[in-house]
Amino acid sequence: MRNKKLRMARLEKDMTQEDLADAVGVTRQTIGLIEAGNYNPTLKLCISICKVLDKTLDELFWGGENNE
Amino acid sequence: MNNIKDERIIMEKWKIESNAYKLVLSILVTTVLIQQFFLNSDLKEYAGELIAIILATAYQAYCHVKKGIGTGEKENLKEILTSSVFVSLGGATFLFFIGGMTKPKEIIINVAIIFILNFVVRYVIDFFTKKKQTEIDKLIDED
Numbered sequence: 001m002r003n004k005k006l007r008m009a010r011l012e013k014d015m016t017q018e019d020l021a022d023a024v025g026v027t028r029q030t031i032g033l034i035e036a037g038n039y040n041p042t043l044k045l046c047i048s049i050c051k052v053l054d055k056t057l058d059e060l061f062w063g064g065e066n067n068e
Numbered sequence: 069m070n071n072i073k074d075e076r077i078i079m080e081k082w083k084i085e086s087n088a089y090k091l092v093l094s095i096l097v098t099t100v101l102i103q104q105f106f107l108n109s110d111l112k113e114y115a116g117e118l119i120a121i122i123l124a125t126a127y128q129a130y131c132h133v134k135k136g137i138g139t140g141e142k143e144n145l146k147e148i149l150t151s152s153v154f155v156s157l158g159g160a161t162f163l164f165f166i167g168g169m170t171k172p173k174e175i176i177i178n179v180a181i182i183f184i185l186n187f188v189v190r191y192v193i194d195f196f197t198k199k200k201q202t203e204i205d206k207l208i209d210e211d
Binding site: 025026027029030033039041042044045 | 073074075076077
């Protein structure tokens, strides 16, 4: 399931996948795979991403109409 | 936050290394069986492989016990006994058809050894695993 919410939140912050990856300490491919829905991140990484993007876990990772 | 290592890469590496370990262990077991039953080699010739297998499996069992995941939480004596019977019957079949062991006395002795070894090892692992699980339970209760 693609994570459109994450992608939108990242773009709102005007960040590239590389920027977000650097900020949370992972590779760009990992962020790409999370957005593409091909990798389930651990809660620790989810929280790190939320902190960087100023969002809550619900807003980014809980199912909804923006995830497909 | 930059000190977080990429969990995906770590997980993928663990999976690959775990598969490589299984592959190496399978190859070692196969070579030992071939040398023992098909080439009739002397124990000295495959002692190295045998020691490697024993050490690797002992380490694996030790780590499992240490983490409290050696056996299932609901495993009991009856299940250990049943599985030991099946393992020794499997061993007997293997010894008869592949090992070329035809004398009933030899087979009975070997089956008894397999049964006792399997039972004792599983019982000990189960005993210490349950002990560790109790310790973990106490930690959870204290919190």
